Amino acid sequence: MTAHTFQATNPATGQPLAPAFKVTTPGELEALVTAAKDAARGFAASSPQQRADFLNAAAAGIEARADAFIEAAMQETGLPEARLRGEVGRTANQLRLFARVAADGSWVDARIDHGDPARKPAKPDVRSMRVPLGPVAVFGASNFPLAFSVAGGDTASALAAGCPVVVKAHPAHPATSELAAAAIAGAAAQVGLSAGVFGIVYEEGYELGVQLVGHPDIHAVGFTGSRRGGLAIVAAAQAREVPIPVYAEMSSVNPSVFTAAALEANGAALAKGLAASISGSGGQLCTQPGLLFVPVGEAGDAFLKDVAAKLDATPACTLLTGGILNAYQSGAAGHLKAAGVQPLTQGARPEQGAQPQLLGVPIAAFTPDLADEVFGPLSVAVRYDRVAEVTPVLAGLEGQLTATLHATDAELDGLADVLHVMGQRAGRLVLNGFPTGVEVGDAMVHGGPFPATSDGGRSTSVGSLAIERFARLRAYQDFPDRALPPELQDANPRGIWRLVDGERTR
Structure with missing residues (x-):
């Protein structure tokens, strides 16, 4: 009987790759x-x-x-x-x-x-x-x-x-x-x-x-x-x-909130960082910022114009598989059909692969469907008049891996409600940074309320x-010392930190 085999496909060329597995x-x-x-x-x-x-x-x-x-x-x-x-x-x-x-x-x-x-x-x-x-x-x-x-x-x-x-x-x-x-x-x-x-x-x-x-x-x-x-x-x-x-x-769209003061103070640098965060690795990162809250007015207009120009200048991406490319193009087309949504970038150019896209919508026209993840280099910018408008929208989102706030230090006390809701919806809060790039360390949390994670x-x-x-946890009651795992023996032969009669000790 001949063994059943398969081959990977080069996503850039569509051609099968040797060897067969x-x-x-x-x-x-x-x-x-x-x-x-x-x-x-x-x-x-x-x-x-x-x-x-x-x-x-x-x-x-x-x-x-x-x-x-x-x-x-x-x-x-x-x-x-x-x-x-x-x-x-x-x-x-x-x-x-x-x-x-x-x-x-x-x-x-x-x-x-x-x-x-x-x-x-x-x-x-x-x-x-x-x-x-x-x-x-x-x-x-x-x-x-x-x-x-x-x-x-x-x-x-x-x-x-x-x-x-x-x-x-x-x-x-x-x-x-x-x-x-x-x-x-x-x-x-x-x-x-x-x-x-x-x-x-x-x-x-x-x-x-x-x-x-x-x-x-x-x-x-x-x-x-x-x-x-x-x-x-x-x-x-x-x-x-x-x-x-x-x-x-x-899944996660990783909402990011920008205040007018933050954009006025640092708009050019934020536009550069955001464009890179949206399009990096073809937007195929679970922490890609796919939902943006940007104030109406001159600062917000200039910021989004700058981000859109940078995305338009970004080469089209080869996505991981043909199926992912098809889903990206379908998801982008679906968002563009929603009432009130306008393209801010030049839009999809299928002959060039997955072109990064930025869409805009007034907060009054925002619907939960626009918070559905489109896996790839696409973000939706929701335009708001007052930060207070953003809080109930954040509260209505599904669970997220991350939530980001861009604000000046002087504004933080007045943004307690926004941060509180972000903390309820996401596993990691980011201040004045970008969610892509997950540092590996003892304190990192890469999880969040459902459906960001299943648990x-x-x-x-x-x-x-x-x-x-x-x-899982296991308890031993009234065991002689010799019958216990080394971690629980009186002499602590492995020298680990333990909680002994309520006191943390090594």
């Missing part, structure tokens, strides 16, 4: 999940340092393949070399961040309440910590072939927690995915871990993804992509006999807190 069979997927299940106990019991060594070795493997990554990803995604070279660095840095988190070990949040047998009734000895969930499924993202894909933050955080990972490679960039998989598998072998701690599945469709989510030995899912895809995965996970958590980052903003997919998604 073998589609994983259902039997092979079953074997990968079984291997992950078999590896789970030993991996959960591995030392923090071994996990750290694993992730550090994976980071080094990514860097060693940097040129090959960039060559493959440029062909498969159409993204420019500078963007992809930065993504190689970000991916390696994420792996090293979670290596540090794993080595430190304090993320388990160990808590000890010593017992008191003399108390009436006797007080039990109770100790708790986070423990790994077990095998995790991760879906590669189309717009980040490295940083949110095979070796991305979902994989890194799950591995740091001690969870084996089975990745479904994104069909648009299998060669890039194969390189990342080789780096991770090689790192596992280098530090003596079972091959079952990592596996990868290839297919051009979604059937195996559904099978993976429904497998009883998969205990959580990480996903970055469209709302449609994310909700389908959530539905599949909830339809299981035992539902599992899905951490899906889905309502209780977690983040970027930063060290992402590890908490792939663990």
Whole structure:
């Protein structure tokens, strides 16, 4: 029987790319999940340092393949070399961040309440910590072939927690995915871990993804992509006999509010920064500022004219896939048909690919449909007379990854209502900056109320807190010291921070 294969497509030329990739069979997927299940106990019991060594070795493997990554990803995604070279660095840095988190070990949040047998009734000895969930499924993202894909933050955080990972490679960039998989598998072998701690599945469709989510030995899912895809995965996970958590980052238009004073003080620089934020990476970033609130009047008019001119001067973008290009053009056309909407840029030039677009609409004509995400380099500018008009519109938006305010320092006290509503609607608030560019660190939050994320903003997919998604709490009551995990033993052999009888101590 001939193996079923598929090929990626060069989005710039529409031509298939060699080589052809073998589609994983259902039997092979079953074997990968079984291997992950078999590896789970030993991996959960591995030392923090071994996990750290694993992730550090994976980071080094990514860097060693940097040129090959960039060559493959440029062909498969159409993204420019500078963007992809930065993504190689970000991916390696994420792996090293979670290596540090794993080595430190304090993320388990160990808590000890010593017992008191003399108390009436006797007080039990109770100790708790986070423990790994077990095998995790991760879906590669189309717009980040490295940083949110095979070796991305979902994989890194799950591995740091001690969870084996089975990745479904994104069909648009299998060669890039194969390189990342080789780096991770090689790192596992280098530090003596079972091959079952990592596996990868290839297919051009979604059937195996559904099978993976429904497998009883998969205990959580990480996903970055469209709302449609994310909700389908959530539905599949909830339809299981035992539902599992899905951490899906889905859609966001990332509203930005500009005050007249901010534009008068710094309009030229803001126009330059905003145009770059709208069009960078073809507008294919989950934090792209797709909804703008700009005051009427001379300052707002001049600002939008400047932004539009910069977008018109920006070369058309090659989007990640033909399907994404079609959806972009359809979404832009739909927005342009809405009552009161006017094009501020020259508009779509299909023969040149995805041309950045800026649309304008009076706030009185704004409807919720204009806040639907159009994935690509398009933004809608809503013109308002008074900032007070903006607050109820913000309050009516769906959940967002980010919300941005551009204002002078003297205005901030008077904008408390705007900031309050932004805080309710978004996971990250930005002041006098641009939401694109998500810094990887301990404090970063890349999540938000539904539908920005499927869990309502209780977690983040970027930063060290992402590890908490792939663990659960477990308590031990009245266990002898020798039978406890090292993190809960009296001597604290791993030297982690713990909460002991209400006091944080190391």
